[in-house]
Amino acid sequence: EDQVTQSPEALRLQEGESSSLNCSYTVSGLRGLFWYRQDPGKGPEFLFTLYSAGEEKEKERLKATLTKKESFLHITAPKPEDSATYLCAVYSGGSNYKLTFGKGTLLTVNP
Amino acid sequence: DGGITQSPKYLFRKEGQNVTLSCEQNLNHDAMYWYRQDPGQGLRLIYYSQIVNDFQKGDIAEGYSVSREKKESFPLTVTSAQKNPTAFYLCASIRGAGNTEAFFGQGTRLTVV
Numbered sequence: 001e002d003q004v005t006q007s008p009e010a011l012r013l014q015e016g017e018s019s020s021l022n023c024s025y026t027v028s029g030l031r032g033l034f035w036y037r038q039d040p041g042k043g044p045e046f047l048f049t050l051y052s053a054g055e056e057k058e059k060e061r062l063k064a065t066l067t068k069k070e071s072f073l074h075i076t077a078p079k080p081e082d083s084a085t086y087l088c089a090v091y092s093g094g095s096n097y098k099l100t101f102g103k104g105t106l107l108t109v110n111p
Numbered sequence: 112d113g114g115i116t117q118s119p120k121y122l123f124r125k126e127g128q129n130v131t132l133s134c135e136q137n138l139n140h141d142a143m144y145w146y147r148q149d150p151g152q153g154l155r156l157i158y159y160s161q162i163v164n165d166f167q168k169g170d171i172a173e174g175y176s177v178s179r180e181k182k183e184s185f186p187l188t189v190t191s192a193q194k195n196p197t198a199f200y201l202c203a204s205i206r207g208a209g210n211t212e213a214f215f216g217q218g219t220r221l222t223v224v
Contacts, residue, residue, distance in 0.1 A: 017156065032211040040169075043201055043215035044118075044154075051211075087154070091211060096167050099144055099213060103153035 002027045002092050006102035012110050013078055021105045024087030031097065033071050035064050037088040038104070044087055051073040078109045114138065117202050117216035123224050124189065124196060132187045133220045134202035140214075142205040143185040147171060147198045148218075154201065160185055189221065197223050 005024045020103055026031065032051055036044035048057045050066040057064050061082065063074040073086055089101045115136045122132045142161050146154040156169030160179040176191025179185055186220065189196045199220050205213040 011167055021207075035187060036215075041199075041218075041220075043115075043217045046212060046214055049211050050211075074149065088155075089213070090212065091205065097161060097205070098159065098169075099203065100156070101154040104152070 001043040001075055002090055002098060002100040004088055004090055004100055004102035005062070005088075006088050006105050007104060009103070010106040011108070013075075013107070015063075015079055015109055015111050016074045016077045018078070020075070021107070023073070023085055023102055024069060025071070025088075025090050026069075027090045027092045027100075028066070029093030031093045032091040032092060034089045034090070034091065034099075035071070035073055038085045038087055078107075079111050080109045083107055083109045115202060115204055115214055115216040117200075117219050119219060122221045124221060125224060126173055129188055129190050130221065132189070132200055132202075132214060132221070134185045134187065135183055136185075136204045136207065136214075137183060138204055138214065139182070140204035140206045141182070143179070144203040144205070144213075145175075145177065145185070145187045146167075146201045146203065148201060149198050157187065157200075169201065175182045196221055 002074045003026045035047040038044040048064045055070045063073045066099045085106050086105045087104045118133045144159040145157040156176040160166035176188045202216045
């Protein structure tokens with residue numbers, strides 16, 4: 001069974017204080033690892049897909065990396081508008097393709 | 112604009128009533144998914160479908176039903192057998208070929224009254 005564990009559950013940063021969120025996973029036949037941002041009462045907003053160990057992707061202040069067991073979402077010099085819940089999900093292969101989520105990390109950036 | 116549309120945004124259900132949540136996509140994605148989100152629980156998979164006229168149960172399918180008669184549409188029915196239906200429901204679709212991307216609708220908040 002595919003499993004995704006995100007840590008920490010909550011993270012509070014000062015504006016400009018860089019940090020990383022972790023997503024550990026176990027999956028059979030990884031077809032992709034997704035990162036999302038979710039604001040309260042809204043659907044998740046797609047950020048990145050990572051496919052293989054060693055891959056990195058960047059978008060503004062966010063950088064996602066992938067190893068064989070985990071992924072990191074690095075946030076450089078965050079701003080208050082980066083405050084949101086960040087979700088990680090694995091898309092696994094086999095006869096039926098499942099998309100399994102972690103519980104998310106609630107990020108709060110204080111001005 | 113391409114995207115996923117969920118309706119309604121808010122839905123109220125009386126005890127013992129079945130209700131149907133709509134999910135439509137114009138992204139030409141093959142796979143569609145339904146999730147339930149509760150505070151502190153993350154997203155839990157209800158049903159998913161890879162092709163028309165075929166779907167699979169997810170981790171919490173009891174009390175729910177789906178159909179996939181068209182590629183663009185994947186409606187979810189919350190039946191009276193679902194004992195705790197109050198939640199935020201999210202629909203997603205995935206383009207699995209080439210660059211894989213998975214997009215969500217804006218959700219339906221269901222409340223039992």
